[in-house]
Amino acid sequence: MKIAMISLHGNPLTALRDPDAAGRRLHVAKLSEELHRLGHELSIYTRRTDPRLPERVLLADGFEVVHVPAGPAEALDQDGVVPHTGEFVKALTIEWAAGPPDLIHAHHWTSGLAAVLSARRTAIPIVQSFHGLGGADSADIERLVARGATGVVATSAQEAGELVRLGVRRSRISTVPWGVDTSVFTPGGPATARTGRLRVLVTADLAPDDGVDDLIVALTAVSHTELVVVGGPPRRFLKGNAEYERLCELMARNAVADRVSVIGRVPHSEMPSLIRSADVVACPRRRPSFGIVALEAMACGVPVVASATGGLAESVVHQVTGLLVPPHNPTLLARALRALLGDEVRRQALGAAGQDRVTIRYGWDRVGLDAVRAYEHATGPEVITAQRGPAQVYTRLRRPLVRDEPAG
Helix, strand or coil, X not given: CEEEEECCCCXXXXXXXXXXXXXXXXXXXXXXXXXXXXXXXXXXXXXXXXXXXXXXXXXXCCEEEEEECCCCCCCCCHHHHHHHHHHHHHHHHHHHHHCCCCEEEEEHHHHHHHHHHHCCCCXXXXXXXXXXXXXXXXXXXXHHHHHHCCEEEECCHHHHHHHHHHCCCHHHEEECCCCECCCCCCCCCCCCCCCCCEEEEEECCCCHHHCHHHHHHHHCCCCXXXXXXXXXXXXXXXXXXXXXXXXXXXXXXCCCXXXXXXXXXXXXXXXXXXXXXXXXXXXXCCCCCCCXXXXXXXXXXXXXXXXXXXXXXXXXXXXCCEEEECCCCHHHHHHXXXXXXXXXXXXHHHHHHHHHHHHHHHEHHHHHHHHHHHHHHHCCHHHHHCCCCHXXXXXXXXXXXXXXXXXX
């Protein structure tokens, strides 16, 4: 199959060359690698962000990254990218007139918009991955993009439910989770140095919904234990961060400041050793999250205590690979932490089960096969015939969002 991947905002090529890459661009890069390994031909289309980049970079036979000129050749945020969608669409339309792909897989609604507009006069099947719905201001666009696609991929059952509420027919939704590199996140390997205390590790963007404050309160009921908080701005920029200052006040008020270390953002390549140094990884988020950190912890053989919400409730199997607790409940969070920290044998059993689960369900070999099944589901002739409204999407969106759209 000849597959066109669209990642308008976020260059997967940099992820393939950067051991510290994370997030959506890493997902697109690893998925593309796996699909190529399975024998598919891949072209990844992304916006040129550096004038020194060649138009095409051949990674292997039948596997390339195409840097499309659309707007200034510099990094732009999502809002800055949207006005240049028309230029991106024009380039794709010209390219695909000469040799169309068998299928388009777009990542995020910005890429989906470009896919729908580029293929609006063709029968090229479009598979759309939102990687979490933005809602609010982008809800109408997400709805129109979903209607213009032949298939929509959800990362979890929770996201699939959100897509149904958005108006996507359940029969058009496939579930393909985010993957974990099980050659990097392993039980064996170096571990970050630690003190003589038991260790709980949490990653956070330093936002209130991360639930770090719940962990700080819970720590008052968990003795001989330290909490290590990873994420947010780099360490040198923590001071002055509003959420960091709030958490520091909470630590002082609960007399646990000497047992909490906030180390700020670290390179993704350092996460395996940090996770291996922990006795438990906590994911106390209050809002739905796919929970890639929980999976990385399980891959390292470390048990997880997580909020029973969103994708976390699907990836962590209660009493098997970790413990699930209601979000925003420090009392039950403390109880779950005590249950695991006080029982090393149980931690080892849960950790081993977690490693098995990730290897079987979330390794890139399995995720690649799931993606192929989603493509097959979206490429039947009856599905393409029933594709809804690409012309309508173009008509409704061209004025507010798209400049330099293709003529005719």
